[in-house]
Amino acid sequence: MTSAAPAGSELQAPSSKLDNAAIAERVIAAHPTVAARSSDNGQPYLLVPPAEIVRVATLLRDDAALRFDSLMDLTGWDLSKYPATPPSSDLVVAYFLHSLAHRHHLTVKVQVPREAAEVPTVSGVWAVANYFEREVWDLLGVRFAEHPNLKRIMTPDDWIGHPLRKDYAYPQSYNGVAHLREGQRFEPPPAPKPAAAAPPAAPPAPRPPPPASGGGAAAP
Amino acid sequence: MSSDLAIESAGGERMRINMGPHHPATHGVLRLIVECDGEIVSSATPDHGYLHRSIEKIGECVEWPMFVPYTDRVDYVCAMNANLAYCVAVEKLLATDKTTAVQVPRRAEVIRVIVAELNRISSHLVAVGAMSMDLGAYTPFLHGIAQREGVNDIFEKLCGQRLTYNYITIGGVGFDLHTGAVEEIESFLAQFEKEMIRFNKLITTNTIFRDRCAGIAVISAAEAVAYGLVGPNLRGSGVDWDIRRDEPYGIYGELGVRVPVGQGYAGRTGKVGDCYDRFIVRLLEINESVRLIRAALKLLPPAAEKPADPVGGFQADVAKALRKPPKGEIRVRTEAPRGEMGYVIVSDGTKTPYRVRCRTGSFTACSIFNKLMKGIFLADIVTVIGSFDIVVPEIDR
Amino acid sequence: MTEIIKPGNDEQVFTTTVDEFLAWGKENSLFYLLFATACCGIELMQTGGPRYDVDRLGMIPRATPRQADLMIIAGTITHKMASRVRTLWEQMTEPRWVVSMGSCANSGGPFSKYSYSVLNGVDKYIPVDVYIPGCPPRPEALIDGVMALRERVRKYRTVGIRDKDPHVVQGADCAFGSHPGKASSLELGASSPQGPKA
Numbered sequence: 001m002t003s004a005a006p007a008g009s010e011l012q013a014p015s016s017k018l019d020n021a022a023i024a025e026r027v028i029a030a031h032p033t034v035a036a037r038s039s040d041n042g043q044p045y046l047l048v049p050p051a052e053i054v055r056v057a058t059l060l061r062d063d064a065a066l067r068f069d070s071l072m073d074l075t076g077w078d079l080s081k082y083p084a085t086p087p088s089s090d091l092v093v094a095y096f097l098h099s100l101a102h103r104h105h106l107t108v109k110v111q112v113p114r115e116a117a118e119v120p121t122v123s124g125v126w127a128v129a130n131y132f133e134r135e136v137w138d139l140l141g142v143r144f145a146e147h148p149n150l151k152r153i154m155t156p157d158d159w160i161g162h163p164l165r166k167d168y169a170y171p172q173s174y175n176g177v178a179h180l181r182e183g184q185r186f187e188p189p190p191a192p193k194p195a196a197a198a199p200p201a202a203p204p205a206p207r208p209p210p211p212a213s214g215g216g217a218a219a220p
Numbered sequence: 221m222s223s224d225l226a227i228e229s230a231g232g233e234r235m236r237i238n239m240g241p242h243h244p245a246t247h248g249v250l251r252l253i254v255e256c257d258g259e260i261v262s263s264a265t266p267d268h269g270y271l272h273r274s275i276e277k278i279g280e281c282v283e284w285p286m287f288v289p290y291t292d293r294v295d296y297v298c299a300m301n302a303n304l305a306y307c308v309a310v311e312k313l314l315a316t317d318k319t320t321a322v323q324v325p326r327r328a329e330v331i332r333v334i335v336a337e338l339n340r341i342s343s344h345l346v347a348v349g350a351m352s353m354d355l356g357a358y359t360p361f362l363h364g365i366a367q368r369e370g371v372n373d374i375f376e377k378l379c380g381q382r383l384t385y386n387y388i389t390i391g392g393v394g395f396d397l398h399t400g401a402v403e404e405i406e407s408f409l410a411q412f413e414k415e416m417i418r419f420n421k422l423i424t425t426n427t428i429f430r431d432r433c434a435g436i437a438v439i440s441a442a443e444a445v446a447y448g449l450v451g452p453n454l455r456g457s458g459v460d461w462d463i464r465r466d467e468p469y470g471i472y473g474e475l476g477v478r479v480p481v482g483q484g485y486a487g488r489t490g491k492v493g494d495c496y497d498r499f500i501v502r503l504l505e506i507n508e509s510v511r512l513i514r515a516a517l518k519l520l521p522p523a524a525e526k527p528a529d530p531v532g533g534f535q536a537d538v539a540k541a542l543r544k545p546p547k548g549e550i551r552v553r554t555e556a557p558r559g560e561m562g563y564v565i566v567s568d569g570t571k572t573p574y575r576v577r578c579r580t581g582s583f584t585a586c587s588i589f590n591k592l593m594k595g596i597f598l599a600d601i602v603t604v605i606g607s608f609d610i611v612v613p614e615i616d617r
Numbered sequence: 618m619t620e621i622i623k624p625g626n627d628e629q630v631f632t633t634t635v636d637e638f639l640a641w642g643k644e645n646s647l648f649y650l651l652f653a654t655a656c657c658g659i660e661l662m663q664t665g666g667p668r669y670d671v672d673r674l675g676m677i678p679r680a681t682p683r684q685a686d687l688m689i690i691a692g693t694i695t696h697k698m699a700s701r702v703r704t705l706w707e708q709m710t711e712p713r714w715v716v717s718m719g720s721c722a723n724s725g726g727p728f729s730k731y732s733y734s735v736l737n738g739v740d741k742y743i744p745v746d747v748y749i750p751g752c753p754p755r756p757e758a759l760i761d762g763v764m765a766l767r768e769r770v771r772k773y774r775t776v777g778i779r780d781k782d783p784h785v786v787q788g789a790d791c792a793f794g795s796h797p798g799k800a801s802s803l804e805l806g807a808s809s810p811q812g813p814k815a
Contacts, residue, residue, distance in 0.1 A: 041316035041548025041567075070445050072553070075564055077575040083547065083568050094564070096551055100445060100461060107551065128448030131587040139276070154272040154616060155734060156697045163277050163733050164575075170733050174696040181724060181737045241701055242652060244680040249654050249698060270698040271654055274732040281731040289727065296656040346659070365666035372663075383659055383753050613655055 016065070016102045020044040023066060023106055031056055037109075045094075045107035050119045053110055057125040060097060060106065068097040068106060071122070074132035076140045080114070081166045091117050091142055091165075112142065114165070121147040139164040233257055239601070241270045247350060247605065248612030252589070256598055264593035264601060266586050272616040279576030284310060284542045285390055287576060292384035294578055295614045297346055300339035300375075301556040303388035304332055305578075308469050309552035309563035310390045310545075314538070317546035325533035326521050328392035329471045333516045334405065335375070335387065337509040341412070342371040343557040344502045344509075344609075351499060351606030352423045355432055360423040367415055370408045374401070390542065392535035396523055405517065409510055416506065424503060433496035434486035437592045437604045440493060447591075448584035451559020452505060453608055456482040456498035463555040475515050480504035495607035502609070505557075543571050558582055558609055582614040636774045643686065644675075644770045647714070647763070650685035651678040652705065655692030657719040657753040664756040674763060682708040687766070689759075690745075693721035693728060694736045706743045712773060716762055717745045720752045727752065 018026075024036035024046055034056060035047045048056050060068040073096040080089040088111075095108040110119050121144040123130040133144040134153040141162030144150055152159060161168050171179050240251035249270035255263045275294055279287050291306040292299040314320045349364030372382045377398050379387040387394045423429055439449070444457040454461060458481050463469075465477040482497030484490040490497070524532025547569035553562040559581030566575040585608045593601060620632050653661055664671055665678060679685045682705045694702055706713065717739055720726030725737035739745065746769055749762040 039548045041313070041546045041550070043316070043549060043551075071448060072560065073551070073562055073564060073577070073579040075577045075579070077566055077577075081568070082566070082574060096562075096564070100459065103466065126448070127443075127446045128584050128587050131448075131584060135583075152269075154269040156269070163274060164280075168277075168733070175700065177696070177699065177736070177741050179733075179737065181729070241698060242705055244651050248658065270695060270701070271693060272695055272697065272734050273655075273693055273728050274734045277733060278728070278731045293656055293727070296659060362667050365663055366668065369663065369666070369668050382663075382755065383656060 017104045018065065018102065019104070020106070023104065026063070026066065027056065027059065030059055043107065045109050047109050047111065050110050050112055053108075054120045054122060054125065056108070057095070057122045060108075061125055065102075066099065066106075067101045068099045070098050070100055071126035071128055071132070072096045072098045074122075074129055074136065076136045076142055076164075078114070078140065078164065078166045079111075089114055091140060093119055093136060093142055095122070114141075117141060118143040118145055120145045123147060138162070141165060234262065237598075239264075241267075244354075247610055250586075250605070250610065250612055250615070252601065254593075254598065254601065259597050259599075261593050261596055261598055261601065264590055266589050268586065268615055270616065271612050273613065275617045276576055276578065279573050281572065283571050284545070284573060285538075287573065288389060289384065289386045291578075292386055293613060294617055295556065295558065295561070295580065295611055296383055297611050298339045298343035298557045299383065299385050300335045300388060301343075301554070302561065303385065304336050304470075305552070305554040305556060305561040306563055306576075307388050307390045308554055309550060309565050310542075312552050313548070313550040313565055313567060314541050314545055316548060316550065320541035320545055322391045322536045322538050322541055323530055324392055324536055325529060326531045327396075327523065327529075328534045328536075330516050330520045331393050331397060331534065332388055333471055333475070334513055334520075335378070335385075335393075337513045337516070338371050338374065338405070340509045340557045341506050342368045344506050347557070347609035348423075348499060348502055351603075351609070352429065354602040354606040355429060357423055357426070357429060360419060363415065363419050363422065367412055370412065374404055374408060377401070377404070389535060391538035392527075392533070394535070396527075396534045397520075402517055402520070405513065409513060413510060416503075420503070424500070430486050430496055431489065432600075433499060433603060433607065434489040434494060435491050436495045436600050437596060437607065438491045438494045439588065439592065443588070443591075444493065447588040449559070449588065450581045450584065451555065451557065452501045453498055453559060453581070453585055455479065456501045456607075457493035458482050458497075463553050463560060467553060469552070469554055471516070471519065474519070475512055477512065478508055480508065495603050498607040498609075544569060545571075556581065558611060558614060559585075578617060580614040580617070582608070582610040582612075583617075585610055586615055639775045640771050640773055643712070643773065644767050646675045647687045647767070647770070648677050648679045648685050649687040649689050650682050650705065650709070651680050652688060653691040654694065654698065655721065657691035657721070660753045660756060660759065661689060661691040661718065664759050669756040669760065671760065671763070674760070674767075676763065682706075683710065685709055686712070687714045687716065688743075689716045689718050690722040690739050691718045691753075693726070694739045694742075695734050696736055697734070699736045699739070699742050702739060703742045712775070714766055714770065715739075715743055715745045716747045716749065716759075716766060718749050718759060718762070719754055720750060723748045723750065 027046060028034050028036065031052055033049050033052055036044065037047050038044045060066050076091055076093040078091055090111045091114050093110045097106045097108065112119060119142060121129065121133055123133060130148065133147055134150060136142050137144060137150055138152040138154050139162060173179055234255050234257055237254045237256065239254050241249040251267040251270065253265045253267060254261055275290050278290055288303055288306060291302040295302045311322060311324065314322055345364035345368050349361035353361040375385055376382050378401065379385050379394055439457045441457045441459050444454050444459060460479055460481050462477060462479040464472040465479055480501050482492050482501055484492045484497065485500040486494065486496040521531050527533045527535045528537050545567050547567055549566040551562060551564045553560050562579040564577035565573055568574040592604060663669065688706060688709060717723050721728060722739045725735050728735040729737045747762045747766045749758055751758050
């Protein structure tokens with residue numbers, strides 16, 4: 001009925017668990033265009049060119065040593081206000097994978113330009129990607145090529161714009177009904193944080209000084 | 221049956237029925253566009269977004285601690301677990317830089333587990349109660365609600381709210397346990413266990429109920445993994461996976477969580493991964509939560525004078541760290557009653573998050589609906605929806 | 618106005634007006650539509666549960682609007698949902714009553730400030746009789762709101778003059794105007810970065 005488990009995950013994990021470096025080595029050996037990177041706070045990920053993603057995804061799922069059988073999350077974000085070096089206005093699509101067989105994790109990212117945001121769909125590899133990709137298309141505006149049903153999922157079909165982009169303009173009204181109440185003053189989201197504010201100097205301090213206007217508009 | 225019934229000819233012998241967004245059995249505002257051939261469903265397409273409240277966008281607009289009340293509203297049936305998921309994620313983000321790392325007091329960690337498991341009990345009570353109500357048995361639902369009031373009473377004394385608690389904070393919990401809380405919880409658990417025996421006599425072993433659930437909407441383990449099912453829905457298909465045990469956060473690693481999995485409990489007509497298995501897994505998880513709360517109460521260290529005391533305190537000082545959190549991103553998974561609640565948080569080093577992404581169990585559960593409902597009876601749709609325990613704001617956010 | 622007349626032989630006869638008699642019946646049998654969208658729906662369920670038990674006020678949940686007198690808007694109404702709420706309200710038989718439960722239905726609540734998809738107050742689509750504040754309101758608050766509504770129902774006149782009746786809303790008189798949803802128009806702010814939907 002129940003399976004008792006020893007305390008701690010390390011005792012549980014099978015010996016076939018690979019660390020991130022070993023996974024990256026294995027993927028890059030098969031696909032040399034894939035790059036192993038890490039985020040600003042040291043979280044490792046694989047950066048995959050958009051055209052390669054389906055082949056890489058199939059390898060990740062089917063390779064006996066990798067066997068990433070579950071896509072735990074697929075999401076994206078807009079880099080245009082992110083203080084990256086160098087500044088970029090691209091959109092990121094991130095795939096968070098997990099292997100139930102081997103109990104290891106992997107983060108895969110794809111970066112696409114916002115004007116031509118298109119990534120091939122992985123819904124043929126993991127069935128759940130169908131829903132995740134519809135959500136990313138609806139909210140972030142990344143097109144997934146050859147997706148079986150790429151329709152808006154959260155907002156109505158006639159909605160304009162992709163809300164999670166950083167330059168999204170809030171609607172004034174929908175269906176003829178004003179968005180705000182009479183007399184309500186619209187308080188916009190915090191003022192854009194200048195992406196260029198990130199100083200390329202001072203490598204020991206990874207965080208940029210907070211921009212003067214950053215978040216100031218959020219205070220009531 | 222459906223209040224919003226729109227029947228139109230869909231060619232041939234097919235009939236298209238619009239189920240929802242207002243329908244008593246869809247647990248909120250889920251809409252299903254059902255096409256059926258007589259009584260047999262040939263397709264059921266879910267239509268979402270009727271409760272899309274742009275919570276992820278709001279996360280980009282408010283400061284780090286101000287987002288905690290919104291996590292309550294992501295999943296209000298288990299608001300404590302929703303709070304916990306976000307707070308654990310932010311703490312993990314802060315821990316990626318040595319200068320901002322916060323040490324959650326030991327007492328706060330134990331309190332978190334106690335309240336999260338209490339909330340899991342009350343959430344599963346709504347799940348099993350609502351499922352039996354959908355199948356026509358109203359009384360078990362009332363029994364579930366009556367027991368839920370007991371949990372609500374404890375939480376109300378603890379933090380002043382009955383439903384959306386905003387209790388777990390980044391770096392600890394909002395308030396220490398109130399006087400007499402331990403005794404209250406123990407006496408609640410004692411009477412609750414007796415009540416569950418009555419509940420099981422009433423509905424779980426009921427032949428009519430079991431036969432309506434047995435063998436319906438069977439999901440194999442491989443399908444469940446491919447369609448991203450999580451939590452009790454995944455375990456109902458026999459997959460032995462629980463984040464509390466396999467990737468423990470907080471003090472779950474010390475408690476030795478035992479994980480029930482589906483085994484075809486309905487007997488002769490049942491199969492592993494049918495609706496009855498998902499129902500039973502929830503009931504078994506309630507028992508496990510009772511055990512975990514008792515174990516956690518034994519670990520509770522005595523309260524200290526200072527709130528920020530690393531052992532007996534309840535709230536670490538995080539104000540400075542949250543003004544300048546590390547730049548970068550984190551992904552954290554926690555086990556909520558409806559399965560994995562994972563947060564992807566991107567920080568640009570300022571006092572507001574850059575991107576907050578919440579991955580919830582109900583959303584991915586809906587992705588299998590169309591596949592699962594092909595070929596079942598129209599009346600079994602409510603069984604399937606009930607067995608998945610979906611909560612609509614978790615789908616739409 | 619109700620009088621008790623004793624014609625003798627211990628018999629009692631009540632005399633009243635038709636209006637008062639009907640109002641008395643309506644007041645004590647406010648069947649409500651089982652309509653819950655979000656968090657407040659759980660509190661609505663628990664108000665109907667064993668501890669608070671609104672059945673004792675003659676309030677019984679109905680699954681279809683055709684049988685309901687009262688619509689309790691329990692939860693957030695989004696732009697996508699709003700026209701459906703209006704349809705449900707139109708399907709209810711007159712006289713119909715609306716209780717807006719919780720801050721979201723009243724004014725958008727915590728979502729009014731930064732959300733792009735939440736309707737800031739259900740009264741933009743349907744007329745509301747009683748507003749109950751809270752996020753979510755306690756069951757006691759909901760019952761208090763229902764008692765306030767019962768006051769209103771008691772004063773309602775069925776055979777009296779109807780053109781002053783706030784609940785008989787026809788065409789352009791209603792808060793919103795004609796039925797929304799036909800002329801779909803999403804107007805954006807001055808700076809629309811994206812074009813129309815692709």
